Amino acid sequence: MEVGLRVVRGPDWMWGDQDGGEGNVGTVVHLGGDGNVPDDTVLVYWDTGKQANYRAGYSGKYDLRVFDSAQTGLKHIHVTCDGCKEVPLIGTRWKCADCQNYDLCSTCFVSDVHDKHHAFLRIEQPQGNGIPVGKRTNFVKRQSKGFFPGAKVSRGRDWKWAEQDGGNGRIGTLSEITAWNGVDRSGAKIVWGMLRNNTYRAGHQGSVDLKCTTPANGPSYYRECLAKVGEKRQRAANRLKIGERVSVCLEAEVLKAMSQGHGGWIDSMAQCVGKIGKISKIDDDGDVQISYGLQSWVFHPDVVTKMPSFQSGDQVRVFNDKQLVQNLQQGHGGWNESMEVALGKQALEDMSGGEATSRRGETTPESPAKELHDLLQALLMGAVLKGGSAGDPGDRLVNASSSGNLQDVREILEANPDKIDHKRAGKTALHVACHQGRAEIAKYLTSKGRQQRHQGRTGLFCNASRSLW
Ligand SMILES: [Zn+2]
Numbered sequence: 015m016e017v018g019l020r021v022v023r024g025p026d027w028m029w030g031d032q033d034g035g036e037g038n039v040g041t042v043v044h045l046g047g048d049g050n051v052p053d054d055t056v057l058v059y060w061d062t063g064k065q066a067n068y069r070a071g072y073s074g075k076y077d078l079r080v081f082d083s084a085q086t087g088l089k090h091i092h093v094t095c096d097g098c099k100e101v102p103l104i105g106t107r108w109k110c111a112d113c114q115n116y117d118l119c120s121t122c123f124v125s126d127v128h129d130k131h132h133a134f135l136r137i138e139q140p141q142g143n144g145i146p147v148g149k150r151t152n153f154v155k156r157q158s159k160g161f162f163p164g165a166k167v168s169r170g171r172d173w174k175w176a177e178q179d180g181g182n183g184r185i186g187t188l189s190e191i192t193a194w195n196g197v198d199r200s201g202a203k204i205v206w207g208m209l210r211n212n213t214y215r216a217g218h219q220g221s222v223d224l225k226c227t228t229p230a231n232g233p234s235y236y237r238e239c240l241a242k243v244g245e246k247r248q249r250a251a252n253r254l255k256i257g258e259r260v261s262v263c264l265e266a267e268v269l270k271a272m273s274q275g276h277g278g279w280i281d282s283m284a285q286c287v288g289k290i291g292k293i294s295k296i297d298d299d300g301d302v303q304i305s306y307g308l309q310s311w312v313f314h315p316d317v318v319t320k321m322p323s324f325q326s327g328d329q330v331r332v333f334n335d336k337q338l339v340q341n342l343q344q345g346h347g348g349w350n351e352s353m354e355v356a357l358g359k360q361a362l363e364d365m366s367g368g369e370a371t372s373r374r375g376e377t378t379p380e381s382p383a384k385e386l387h388d389l390l391q392a393l394l395m396g397a398v399l400k401g402g403s404a405g406d407p408g409d410r411l412v413n414a415s416s417s418g419n420l421q422d423v424r425e426i427l428e429a430n431p432d433k434i435d436h437k438r439a440g441k442t443a444l445h446v447a448c449h450q451g452r453a454e455i456a457k458y459l460t461s462k463g464r465q466q467r468h469q470g471r472t473g474l475f476c477n478a479s480r481s482l483w
């Protein structure tokens with residue numbers, strides 16, 4: 015985090031229209047932590063002329079997002095934008111996660127250069143790792159406003175140019191955003207009248223000579239793709255805890271790129287993809303050590319997905335990736351070919367949108383990855399059920415389902431309709447039917463569940479069955 019960052023309001027914004035309204039851009043002019051301003055806050059001078067202090071990780075809140083970082087002097091020296099051919103690439107670098115060696119600058123990224131269905135990584139620092147941001151089709155764009163061509167401006171916070179503007183209060187017109195002292199996009203050419211024009215600092219390493227009396231529209235931006243100011247230091251500590259069950263669900267190539275400087279990469283780490291491990295350590299940089307049985311590896315915190323506990327009533331879906339399920343099954347009851355019946359089916363059609371994103375490391379609570387792993391835990395883990403059939407009708411129902419006796423399942427359920435989602439050893443009759451590949455029984459249970467749902471029942475069974483068939 016550096017002075018000069020150009021910012022817009024962020025996810026925890028609660029300051030009304032201090033910024034001039036959503037989309038207005040400001041400049042970080044001072045960092046907290048020097049005694050005057052608290053740690054994890056920053057002072058921002060909005061293009062519209064107001065100045066205030068904001069949270070940049072303070073109390074876990076993020077009032078701001080990074081709109082542009084060129085003004086801090088950030089460049090990616092050996093990287094070319096594959097859109098506009100700019101080299102070095104200036105400011106935030108956007109790397110396609112679906113293509114080999116394809117990068118965009120911020121301007122090209124928001125101009126929708128390249129396939130919008132491809133997922134991207136956001137790279138803030140030249141040696142930094144990519145943060146997965148998903149694909150642009152997932153988001154709507156917002157209009158930016160501020161120091162852009164056509165804006166009307168007057169003297170601002172750091173003005174030190176005497177009467178160059180023709181006197182305090184004079185209005186000029188911004189004609190071009192340009193470099194200042196070798197720092198790209200950090201200056202603005204202003205026309206003050208017929209004869210006077212000059213270039214001024216408009217963000218340059220935290221200096222702003224101007225303010226907008228009438229902001230102009232800039233490029234539209236993908237708000238959700240932008241970094242939260244101050245996010246980096248706090249992210250892993252806030253989100254992850256030692257002892258938590260987690261998984262890494264990105265492709266090996268993406269993981270490899272993100273491991274540079276975060277524990278490194280060796281090819282055998284790819285075996286961990288899709289498996290569930292436990293966090294054994296979080297280091298000072300936030301890198302996460304995950305134990306998989308006897309082995310443990312260090313990962314970038316952003317590739318780590320939490321495994322929430324499975325609860326009755328959760329919405330679940332089956333994942334149509336046999337290889338991934340097989341990986342997950344290692345050490346959890348193994349894989350048998352009959353399980354394939356539980357994969358795919360119609361349930362997968364409604365995953366087409368979210369699925370790709372989740373596999374690229376979306377870690378929000380709504381992520382489809384949650385549903386995937388919940389279901390896998392409930393549906394596929396564990397050994398084959400054993401044991402007697404006497405006693406509780408619910409237990410007998412599960413056992414009948416396990417052994418493939420449709421007739422028994424029917425009879426028990428007719429007599430005890432309330433036992434449909436009875437669990438034996440943590441499994442319902444439907445779980446077991448799927449696990450054992452009893453398609454007929456699973457279909458029967460599903461139709462029963464649907465009837466009961468129409469009669470007002472809710473819960474795990476109905477959700478699971480709706481998604482399965
Ligand atoms: Zn470009």
Ligand SMILES: [Zn+2]
Pocket residue numbers: 110111112113116128129132
């Ligand atoms: Zn691509």
